[in-house]
Amino acid sequence: MVGRKSLKGDYCPSARSLDVIGDWWSLLIVRDAFDGLTRFSEFRKSLGIARNILTDRLRTLVERGILEAIPVGDSGSRMEYRLTEMGQDLFPVMVALRQFGERHLFGPGEKHSVLVDRAQGLPVHLDIRARDGRAVGPDDAVILRIPEEE
Secondary structure: OOOOOOOOOOOOHHHHHHHHHOOHHHHHHHHHHHOOOOEHHHHHHHHOOOHHHHHHHHHHHHHOOOEEEEEEOOOOOEEEEEEOHHHHOOHHHHHHHHHHHHHHOOOOOOOOOOOEOOOOOOEOOOOOEOOOOOEOOHHHOOOOOOOOOO
16 A cells, blocks of 8 residues: 655745645544544444544544543543544634535535534534735735745
8 A cells, every 4th residue: 555645844825734634534534523523432423434544533633732631530531532623623624615616516405514603503614814804815825935946
C-alpha cells in the first residue's frame, strides 16, 4: 500500500489543514463532536464505522490536537473525546460544507437536517467578508503565493 504524502511543510494553509483533517471519517467525527457526541460507542452508532477505523481516526484527531481524550469512570479506562480550541476552530469549515451540501446536493423540497442557533432556532448561515465588512466571492479574492526559491 502506498503511504500518504504529508503536507505538513507545504506553503499552502489549505494543504496543511487537509494534512490534519483531510479524510471524510475525521470530518464526520468532528461533525458529531459539534453535535455533542463524546463517547466511542456514540460515534460508532452514529457513523456505522468499523471499530478499527474509528479507533485510528480518534487517535489521529487527538494526536493532531483536534480532540482531547479525557479519562472517565472509576478506572479511567474509558475515554470521552472533546473538541479542543483548535477543533472548535473547524466550526466555519463544517458550516461551509453544510451550506455547499444544502445548495448543491439536495433536490427541491428534499428533507435534510438544518443547523440552527440554540437561542432562537434560526438557521445558521456563513458568508465571507473582507476585514472592512465587504462581502467577498471567488472572483473578489486571490491567493498571494510564496515566490519559488531558485
